Amino acid sequence: MKILIAGAFGNFGREILRAAVAAGHKVTAADKVVRPVDFGGFTTRTIDVQDRHGLKGIAKGMDIVISNVGLTTPHKSLSHEDIDFEGNRNLLAEARMAGVKRFIYISLFRADEAKKNNPLLYARHRFEKELIESAVPYLIYRPTGYFHDLANMFRPMVEKGTGRLLFNARALINVVDTREFATYIIANLKAGQGVVDIGGFETYSYKDIGRMFFQAAGIKVHFKRIPALFMYLQTWYARLRKTGQHPSLAYTRWALTHDLVSQHIIGTRPLEEYIKSLYP
Numbered sequence: 260m261k262i263l264i265a266g267a268f269g270n271f272g273r274e275i276l277r278a279a280v281a282a283g284h285k286v287t288a289a290d291k292v293v294r295p296v297d298f299g300g301f302t303t304r305t306i307d308v309q310d311r312h313g314l315k316g317i318a319k320g321m322d323i324v325i326s327n328v329g330l331t332t333p334h335k336s337l338s339h340e341d342i343d344f345e346g347n348r349n350l351l352a353e354a355r356m357a358g359v360k361r362f363i364y365i366s367l368f369r370a371d372e373a374k375k376n377n378p379l380l381y382a383r384h385r386f387e388k389e390l391i392e393s394a395v396p397y398l399i400y401r402p403t404g405y406f407h408d409l410a411n412m413f414r415p416m417v418e419k420g421t422g423r424l425l426f427n428a429r430a431l432i433n434v435v436d437t438r439e440f441a442t443y444i445i446a447n448l449k450a451g452q453g454v455v456d457i458g459g460f461e462t463y464s465y466k467d468i469g470r471m472f473f474q475a476a477g478i479k480v481h482f483k484r485i486p487a488l489f490m491y492l493q494t495w496y497a498r499l500r501k502t503g504q505h506p507s508l509a510y511t512r513w514a515l516t517h518d519l520v521s522q523h524i525i526g527t528r529p530l531e532e533y534i535k536s537l538y539p
């Protein structure tokens with residue numbers, strides 16, 4: 260099949276790209292920046308999903324469009340509304356005009372519950388709604404989180420020698436390995452239209468996960484407990500000062516206080532194996 264992958268050089272995008280190429284599809288990898296990968300067999304295109312004119316014709320001749328486009332780092336002048344909602348909407352408009360057979364969107368777990376005070380999740384919720392209401396056949400994936408998200412969270416703590424956990428937070432999560440998730444997406448390109456939650460086969464608390472990181476690094480575990488109120492104030496301050504960090508702080512606060520456990524499970528790679536691979 261002819262597949263356009265947008266956000267193809269992101270952390271997860273490049274795993275989708277790898278899986279799609281390995282499965283023999285004819286792939287166009289589009290992203291804001293084309294980054295080097297350790298394999299070939301695809302064509303590239305530089306895009307900015309905010310530039311509607313520049314996107315013209317991008318989906319022409321494609322069977323499937325997969326969007327991994329998202330704003331995942333704090334930004335002072337760009338909002339989640341700009342990229343996650345408007346940007347993906349521009350891409351969807353092209354997919355509609357080209358008459359693609361399917362638009363696959365990588366969203367976030369529990370996006371349908373998003374409130375406006377959680378702009379990162381809310382923008383994804385808005386785009387999901389737009390996609391569902393469009394005439395384009397869709398498949399929305401809502402992963403709980405990725406192994407590498409946990410690495411981004413806990414590795415800096417390991418380096419500092421102190422873990423930081425929310426006081427009283429007992430939230431659980433079953434994260435997925437991105438390579439296994441990407442393989443699943445490509446193996447299920449023809450799955451029925453709908454919204455699919457995605458989680459890994461192991462469920463842990465953040466304390467259990469933090470402990471695994473410290474143990475793998477061979478460092479004695481030491482956790483500091485942060486009151487939830489502190490994080491609330493931090494989020495509020497970031498919003499007041501317009502530092503650009505408010506959406507990611509609001510999302511993190513929400514994620515740490517809500518169970519992110521999908522009943523639909525994929526993959527077989529243990530989280531501990533991944534963590535140990537980071538500390539050879």
Ligand SMILES: NC(=O)c1ccc[n+]([C@@H]2O[C@H](COP(=O)([O-])OP(=O)(O)OC[C@H]3O[C@@H](n4cnc5c(N)ncnc54)[C@H](OP(=O)(O)O)[C@@H]3O)[C@@H](O)[C@H]2O)c1
Pocket residue numbers: 265266267268269270271272290291292306307308309327328329330331332342346365366367368383402403404405408
């Ligand atoms: N990692 C997570 O936190 C997590 C967990 C569960 C689900 N997800 C879902 O998976 C998606 C991707 O996650 P990821 O970890 O792969 O994030 P990522 O590495 O940041 O990938 C997002 C991609 O979108 C691209 N992009 C951003 N703005 C763009 C624009 N204006 N035009 C074109 N491309 C643009 C980014 O390019 P640049 O890097 O050059 O900006 C990047 O390649 C997220 O949006 C989210 O919905 C993420």
